[in-house]
Amino acid sequence: xxxxxxxxxxxxxxxxxxxxxxxxxxxxxxxxxxxxxxxxxxxxxxxxxxxxxxxxxxxxxxxxxxxxxxxxxxxxxxxxxxxxxxxxxxxxxxxxxxxxxxxxxxxxxxxxxxxxxxxxxxxxxxxxxxxxxxxxxxxxxxxxxxxxxxxxxxxxxxxxxxxxxxxxxxxxxxxxxxxxxxxxxxxxxxxxxxxxxxxxxxxxxxxxxxxxxxxxxxxxxxxxxxxxxxxxxxxxxxxxxxxxxxxxxxxxxxxxxxxxxxxxxxxxxxxxxxxxxxxxxxxxxxxxxxxxxxxxxxxxxxxxxxxxxxxxxxxxxxxxxxxxxxxxxxxxxxxxxxxxxxxxxxxxxxxxxxxxxxxxxxxxxxxxxxxxxxxxxxxxxxxxxxxxxxxxxxxxxxxxxxxxxxxxxxxxxxxxxxxxxxxxxxxxxxxxxxxxxxxxxxxxxxxxxxxxxxxxxxxxxxxxxxxxxxxxxxxxxxxxxxxxxxxxxxxxxxxxxxxxxxxxxxxxxxxxxxxxxxxxxxxxxxxxxxxxxxxxxxxxxxxxxxxxxxxxxxxxxxxxxxxxxxxxxxxxxxxxxxxxxxxxxxxxxxxxxxxxxxxxxxxxxxxxxxxxxxxxxxxxxxxxxxxxxxxxxxxxxxxxxxxxxxxxxxxxxxxxxxxxxxxxxxxxxxxxxxxxxxxxxxxxxxxxxxxxxxxxxxxxxxxxxx
Amino acid sequence: xxxxxxxxxxxxxxxxxxxxxxxxxxxxxxxxxxxxxxxxxxxxxxxxxxxxxxxxxxxxxxxxxxxxxxxxxxxxxxxxxxxxxxxxxxxxxxxxxxxxxxxxxxxxxxxxxxxxxxxxxxxxxxxxxxxxxxxxxxxxxxxxxxxxxxxxx
Numbered sequence: 001x002x003x004x005x006x007x008x009x010x011x012x013x014x015x016x017x018x019x020x021x022x023x024x025x026x027x028x029x030x031x032x033x034x035x036x037x038x039x040x041x042x043x044x045x046x047x048x049x050x051x052x053x054x055x056x057x058x059x060x061x062x063x064x065x066x067x068x069x070x071x072x073x074x075x076x077x078x079x080x081x082x083x084x085x086x087x088x089x090x091x092x093x094x095x096x097x098x099x100x101x102x103x104x105x106x107x108x109x110x111x112x113x114x115x116x117x118x119x120x121x122x123x124x125x126x127x128x129x130x131x132x133x134x135x136x137x138x139x140x141x142x143x144x145x146x147x148x149x150x151x152x153x154x155x156x157x158x159x160x161x162x163x164x165x166x167x168x169x170x171x172x173x174x175x176x177x178x179x180x181x182x183x184x185x186x187x188x189x190x191x192x193x194x195x196x197x198x199x200x201x202x203x204x205x206x207x208x209x210x211x212x213x214x215x216x217x218x219x220x221x222x223x224x225x226x227x228x229x230x231x232x233x234x235x236x237x238x239x240x241x242x243x244x245x246x247x248x249x250x251x252x253x254x255x256x257x258x259x260x261x262x263x264x265x266x267x268x269x270x271x272x273x274x275x276x277x278x279x280x281x282x283x284x285x286x287x288x289x290x291x292x293x294x295x296x297x298x299x300x301x302x303x304x305x306x307x308x309x310x311x312x313x314x315x316x317x318x319x320x321x322x323x324x325x326x327x328x329x330x331x332x333x334x335x336x337x338x339x340x341x342x343x344x345x346x347x348x349x350x351x352x353x354x355x356x357x358x359x360x361x362x363x364x365x366x367x368x369x370x371x372x373x374x375x376x377x378x379x380x381x382x383x384x385x386x387x388x389x390x391x392x393x394x395x396x397x398x399x400x401x402x403x404x405x406x407x408x409x410x411x412x413x414x415x416x417x418x419x420x421x422x423x424x425x426x427x428x429x430x431x432x433x434x435x436x437x438x439x440x441x442x443x444x445x446x447x448x449x450x451x452x453x454x455x456x457x458x459x460x461x462x463x464x465x466x467x468x469x470x471x472x473x474x475x476x477x478x479x480x481x482x483x484x485x486x487x488x489x490x491x492x493x494x495x496x497x498x499x500x501x502x503x504x505x506x507x508x509x510x511x512x513x514x515x516x517x518x519x520x521x522x523x524x525x526x527x528x529x530x531x532x533x534x535x536x537x538x539x540x541x542x543x544x545x546x547x548x549x550x551x552x553x554x555x556x557x558x559x560x561x562x563x564x565x566x567x568x569x570x571x572x573x574x575x576x577x578x579x580x581x582x583x584x585x586x587x588x589x590x591x592x593x594x595x596x597x598x599x600x601x602x603x604x605x606x607x608x609x610x611x612x613x614x615x616x617x618x619x620x621x622x623x624x625x626x627x628x629x630x631x632x633x634x635x636x637x638x639x640x641x642x643x644x645x646x647x648x649x650x651x652x653x654x655x656x657x658x659x660x661x662x663x664x665x666x667x668x669x670x671x672x673x674x675x676x677x678x679x680x681x682x683x684x685x686x687x688x689x690x691x692x693x694x695x696x697x698x699x700x701x702x703x704x705x706x
Numbered sequence: 707x708x709x710x711x712x713x714x715x716x717x718x719x720x721x722x723x724x725x726x727x728x729x730x731x732x733x734x735x736x737x738x739x740x741x742x743x744x745x746x747x748x749x750x751x752x753x754x755x756x757x758x759x760x761x762x763x764x765x766x767x768x769x770x771x772x773x774x775x776x777x778x779x780x781x782x783x784x785x786x787x788x789x790x791x792x793x794x795x796x797x798x799x800x801x802x803x804x805x806x807x808x809x810x811x812x813x814x815x816x817x818x819x820x821x822x823x824x825x826x827x828x829x830x831x832x833x834x835x836x837x838x839x840x841x842x843x844x845x846x847x848x849x850x851x852x853x854x855x856x857x858x859x
Binding site for chain 2: 037039040166167169170173174176182234236239303304305306353354355356384386387606609610611612614617635637642643644647649
């Protein structure tokens with residue numbers, strides 16, 4: 001018999017003590033490398049542990065994102081926290097319970113089968129004993145490797161998993177606390193940055209006296225090469241300094257990007273690394289009716305509601321860091337590299353931040369704080385980015401163009417499917433080719449060379465994420481033109497390439513259905529083999545009364561889309577009703593998802609709903625504007641997002657599959673929502689708009705053209 | 707050093723440097739951390755507080771503007787015995803994801819319900835439209851305001 005396979009997070013961190021500890025206050029502390037980014041993960045992971053340990057939820061705490069306590073689980077990304085950390089924690093808790101039972105059985109001189117556990121206390125043949133987990137925990141050597149040899153509980157016995165447990169972290173957050181921004185340390189100094197305007201820019205002159213006069217109080221100016229920071233006890237002084245600073249500095253060699261150069265439609269033809277996936281392209285063209293679709297989306301922003309913050313202190317040759325980044329172990333590695341100090345001398349801890357949808361400014365802010373801390377030792381430094389800095393310097397989601405050519409047979413079914421994707425790189429975490437953190441770049445660090453690289457197929461691709469349709473489309477050829485030079489720094493943003501790919505696929509499905517003379521839902525169902533996928537799409541069409549969908553071109557539209565995120569995570573169907581006059585008004589959104597076993601159904605609904613709103617916002621409104629030194633959309637007027645008055649009624653439903661493995665939900669509705677909007681607008685106008693965002697100008701242009 | 711005084715959540719407080727925006731006095735001198743910095747431009751609503759009962763942006767308002775006035779923040783809502791129904795309603799609806807925008811929305815809700823105890827959906831949307839939520843918790847937030855209105859009637 002082969003050894004049971006450890007969940008990947010556990011295989012990478014096999015020591016039990018990295019994951020679980022039984023503390024003197026009669027609680028069990030679980031550790032995870034995944035962190036709370038507004039998705040409720042801390043609560044859901046506690047539910048999994050409490051379930052396996054037969055403990056009340058109150059007795060289980062979670063230490064999340066702490067390099068000295070928890071496991072290294074890389075970054076909190078890709079809808080993987082429940083699938084990766086959840087699986088590891090389930091295995092660990094189950095194994096711990098079994099070890100504790102064996103130990104208790106020895107003490108009680110009975111067989112483990114005679115024992116049961118009630119909230120940590122052992123029962124022997126149903127009778128209370130005087131021992132509990134904590135009595136025997138110290139007799140177990142937790143410095144041993146997990147085996148995952150104990151079968152976890154059957155899902156039909158679950159009492160805590162599957163319940164709508166309210167989030168742990170929200171009570172603090174509605175009561176004035178809970179964020180890294182709120183941390184205050186004795187003697188803490190506030191800091192702000194004056195950023196190097198583009199990677200090529202070199203500081204020529206900094207008028208320190210003028211900046212000090214503008215601050216009108218005692219501030220310290222840290223200037224090392226192109227790294228410039230202001231530090232003071234009083235926050236308002238550094239805020240004033242930072243606001244004034246751009247008037248008192250001269251840079252040379254700053255980028256000068258012409259207006260329009262960063263448009264998505266200009267990506268084809270730029271220098272690229274070419275990747276081919278799927279079936280080899282046929283030597284002679286496939287014979288049949290050929291249909292084409294070409295979709296673009298511009299560079300888009302995380303646009304977190306709050307600016308990045310970090311705290312750092314260098315004391316006794318040890319660097320303490322608080323950060324709201326997505327992974328503390330990787331942050332520690334990256335800081336060690338950037339600061340040229342020993343990784344073991346850094347203790348990085350996570351503290352909750354404003355909404356995080358990928359690789360945003362958090363890590364860079366942590367390095368900024370650390371650079372200053374090394375200059376001013378023994379003192380906590382609190383770095384806070386300015387709003388315009390957040391917009392201008394966060395890594396953004398890349399612009400993309402996706403072209404699909406589908407060839408249909410005589411029955412209207414696809415027999416050949418060719419996709420061209422033009423996209424700059426989607427993940428530029430520190431350490432990747434050509435990537436250094438902003439602070440390190442300002443200090444003159446040289447990036448490791450090499451070609452840009454997206455996540456590989458086994459991690460779900462970057463630009464080609466979700467490029468393979470869930471439908472039977474015949475021979476499939478994906479050509480990924482990975483553009484070498486993004487207009488500005490790009491990195492991971494919710495869903496990576498999924499949104500434009502799903503939009504292009506779902507637009508093609510509507511076109512092909514029309515060509516085949518079939519209803520778009522019927523057509524999709526005829527090309528979907530998977531029963532669960534079919535159920536999701538069918539339920540979506542029921543919820544939106546698809547059968548009553550009117551004719552196209554009336555100004556009222558109903559669109560539908562389906563996708564399974566990364567083709568392995570949760571499945572989602574979304575339908576959107578719109579009214580299009582001069583602009584697009586969302587009337588209603590319906591979303592249905594199948595996420596396998598739902599740990600916390602209400603938490604999932606919240607995520608699905610949030611994905612719908614963010615997907616709609618990207619599709620309708622958002623575009624990072626790039627010109628001159630870089631990003632010029634640096635406030636909420638120039639980078640508008642969906643507002644309350646633009647939010648339609650949203651109905652979200654979860655299909656319950658308690659016997660199936662949990663599937664990550666964080667990103668699954670984003671792509672289908674944008675795609676359903678695109679299809680709804682095409683239905684309303686009788687003509688699609690294929691360049692996002694679907695702004696008033698584009699609607700007017702489409703109406704006038706027809 | 708110039709000082710001004712005002713009432714903060716029912717208590718008299720005194721702060722210096724009255725020219726700086728109120729948010730810095732509240733967060734750093736008065737330890738009132740619910741007042742969140744979002745944009746510094748009155749565009750996102752994270753820093754909204756009530757001043758003599760009406761909504762104001764603490765990120766731009768000079769501190770001296772509140773001299774001898776009453777400032778209310780989230781910290782003043784609940785007592786150690788009882789959670790305020792607006793906060794309760796937000797928790798009941800799990801109306802938030804990251805939660806960073808909620809302080810401002812909760813104070814806007816307090817202002818709204820004080821002048822209109824039974825707002826319609828459209829009135830709620832109107833009252834919150836200058837507040838941004840990036841995570842997409844809008845529907846739940848609207849439901850939370852409706853629930854708060856029910857709890858308080």
